[in-house]
Amino acid sequence: MTLRSPYSLALAALLAAAAPRVSWAQQRPGGKIEDAEIEIVKERVNELPEATRNFDKIKVEAPTPQAQAVPYTYPDFRLPADRLNPSVRVLTIKQEELAPQTGNYLKGALGNYGTLYGKAYLHNTRSDAASYGLDFSHISSSRGPVDRKNSSLSQTSLGLNGETYSGTAALGAKLDLGRERYNFYGYNRETQNLPPDVDDIKQVFTRAAARIYARNRATDAALQYDFGVGFNYWKDRFAASENNFNASLRSAYALGEKGRIALNGDVSFISQKDELTTTSRPFVQVTPAFEANLNRLAVSVGATLGYTGDTIGTASQFNVYPAIRLGYTVTEDKFVVFGGLGGALQRVTMYDLTTENPWLAPNQRVADTHRGPTVYGGFTATPARGLSVSAKVTASNDRNLYFYANSPTDTSRFDLVYDRKSTQLLNVHGEILYNAAEQFRLGVKADYNGYNTKTLAEAFHRPAFQSALFGTYNMGDKILLGAELYTYSSSFGVGYKRSGTTGTLTQVVRPTDTVVDLNLRGDYRFSENLSIFALGNNLLGRKYERFLNYPVKGINVLAGVTYDF
Numbered sequence: 430m431t432l433r434s435p436y437s438l439a440l441a442a443l444l445a446a447a448a449p450r451v452s453w454a455q456q457r458p459g460g461k462i463e464d465a466e467i468e469i470v471k472e473r474v475n476e477l478p479e480a481t482r483n484f485d486k487i488k489v490e491a492p493t494p495q496a497q498a499v500p501y502t503y504p505d506f507r508l509p510a511d512r513l514n515p516s517v518r519v520l521t522i523k524q525e526e527l528a529p530q531t532g533n534y535l536k537g538a539l540g541n542y543g544t545l546y547g548k549a550y551l552h553n554t555r556s557d558a559a560s561y562g563l564d565f566s567h568i569s570s571s572r573g574p575v576d577r578k579n580s581s582l583s584q585t586s587l588g589l590n591g592e593t594y595s596g597t598a599a600l601g602a603k604l605d606l607g608r609e610r611y612n613f614y615g616y617n618r619e620t621q622n623l624p625p626d627v628d629d630i631k632q633v634f635t636r637a638a639a640r641i642y643a644r645n646r647a648t649d650a651a652l653q654y655d656f657g658v659g660f661n662y663w664k665d666r667f668a669a670s671e672n673n674f675n676a677s678l679r680s681a682y683a684l685g686e687k688g689r690i691a692l693n694g695d696v697s698f699i700s701q702k703d704e705l706t707t708t709s710r711p712f713v714q715v716t717p718a719f720e721a722n723l724n725r726l727a728v729s730v731g732a733t734l735g736y737t738g739d740t741i742g743t744a745s746q747f748n749v750y751p752a753i754r755l756g757y758t759v760t761e762d763k764f765v766v767f768g769g770l771g772g773a774l775q776r777v778t779m780y781d782l783t784t785e786n787p788w789l790a791p792n793q794r795v796a797d798t799h800r801g802p803t804v805y806g807g808f809t810a811t812p813a814r815g816l817s818v819s820a821k822v823t824a825s826n827d828r829n830l831y832f833y834a835n836s837p838t839d840t841s842r843f844d845l846v847y848d849r850k851s852t853q854l855l856n857v858h859g860e861i862l863y864n865a866a867e868q869f870r871l872g873v874k875a876d877y878n879g880y881n882t883k884t885l886a887e888a889f890h891r892p893a894f895q896s897a898l899f900g901t902y903n904m905g906d907k908i909l910l911g912a913e914l915y916t917y918s919s920s921f922g923v924g925y926k927r928s929g930t931t932g933t934l935t936q937v938v939r940p941t942d943t944v945v946d947l948n949l950r951g952d953y954r955f956s957e958n959l960s961i962f963a964l965g966n967n968l969l970g971r972k973y974e975r976f977l978n979y980p981v982k983g984i985n986v987l988a989g990v991t992y993d994f
Contacts, residue, residue: 772801
């Protein structure tokens with residue numbers, strides 16, 4: 430059903446979401462489905478273990494609380510040579526504890542490929558009155574795997590945040606700024622006499638995201654809320670830009686010891702411009718639900734109502750999905766099984782897409798994903814001290830799920846493509862995490878994603894299998910060692926050949942490489958304030974192509990100094 434006045438609906442939904450009678454902000458549970466792109470660009474410093482991000486609307490309870498987590502983790506385990514984002518994160522066991530606000534640090538490092546790295550973490554210590562801080566990061570490589578400077582890049586980001594406390598209420602604000610430079614180095618080097626000039630293949634992204642919010646800090650209060658409004662801005666080097674005004678509410682009100690009413694809502698108004706058009710993309714989604722705890726049985730019954738202004742394909746603009754979940758505690762603090770029926774709209778923006786794939790072609794038509802109906806089930810378990818196990822199976826029916834296919838006009842750039850019919854997805858996810866006191870951590874994650882496309886030849890650039898094996902070892906807070914091994918199955922890109930008689934282009938499906946990526950790290954602390962570190966990335970030296978025509982760097986290393994104060 431198409432709404433005649435999406436802006437009126439958006440305003441009404443937002444006002445309703447902000448009403449105090451239903452404003453309890455429950456914590457986001459630690460298991461939610463998300464469909465995100467995987468990508469390896471051999472240039473990013475990430476963390477091991479990776480922090481879990483959840484974007485979908487299907488409620489899954491957090492895993493059973495564990496014993497004290499390992500307090501020391503590497504803030505930047507992976508070299509700038511890699512950007513590696515698992516495509517689906519569901520029911521993930523928490524891998525990264527809250528960063529301690531006990532001090533500050535500065536980092537600096539040099540590496541091969543002309544790599545420079547710097548990071549600053551400047552925050553106040555924990556306080557009952559306020560918290561505030563600054564995070565700055567820069568990484569750049571003057572050379573890359575293809576024609577030296579033609580595959581160079583740089584990434585710079587600055588984050589500011591502040592929060593003040595008054596009684597049980599917290600008021601806060603965040604500001605994130607960023608600039609990224611990439612090159613379209615996936616050109617055909619066999620058909621060109623000379624490499625293109627670097628300025629002709631340059632791409633630059635500018636980002637800004639601001640948010641102010643209010644939340645309740647008293648976890649035992651009947652009324653819980655977390656309400657925020659924000660603005661995201663994005664533009665590229667050419668004529669494209671995106672303005673996104675947004676608001677979100679997470680709330681609930683306890684009716685007693687056994688039940689509560691929850692209300693979650695999201696509103697977004699996007700104005701998107703490119704060389705061809707100016708597009709308005711309204712988005713509204715609200716999920717009211719009743720939740721009850723009946724001894725060992727936890728029940729949540731509700732519905733998700735969503736509207737999107739996108740008109741790609743035949744997907745309805747207005748959607749209603751069930752939001753039903755059952756959880757049963759078989760053994761207290763040991764074993765929980767759950768299952769449910771759900772679905773939701775998932776907001777898709779150029780701001781996010783270009784973090785997944787920076788080589789998008791101009792004038793892309795963006796659409797929100799319709800995920801649902803969705804059926805899921807799984808369990809969380811803690812069979813022994815320090816050991817956590819979880820698994821989940823999800824079957825969903827998606828409309829307007831995007832894929833990345835090489836553009837026929839320039840195969841070094843990618844177009845967003847959609848199946849004209851629905852896409853069925855089967856995801857099987859499992860995790861095992863072991864923490865031994867404050868010394869040793871070992872974990873493994875794996876996902877199988879089976880995509881059933883109807884009008885697309887393949888699920889382009891969405892691999893079916895991915896896994897991560899990681900571990901860290903702390904030798905008396907003096908020597909800190911870490912390792913991670915990632916594997917990703919081959920997916921598919923698109924090539925083209927021209928007919929000799931008619932001159933027409935014919936699409937040719939081409940497989941991408943299987944990814945096996947080994948990373949190692951070591952830290953040595955001279956004193957409480959001074960330490961040195963070394964990173965080794967892609968140590969197997971495989972110049973694989975996660976995105977077709979884009980080989981990553983081979984073996985690359987980085988060495989530097991950390992100063993804590």
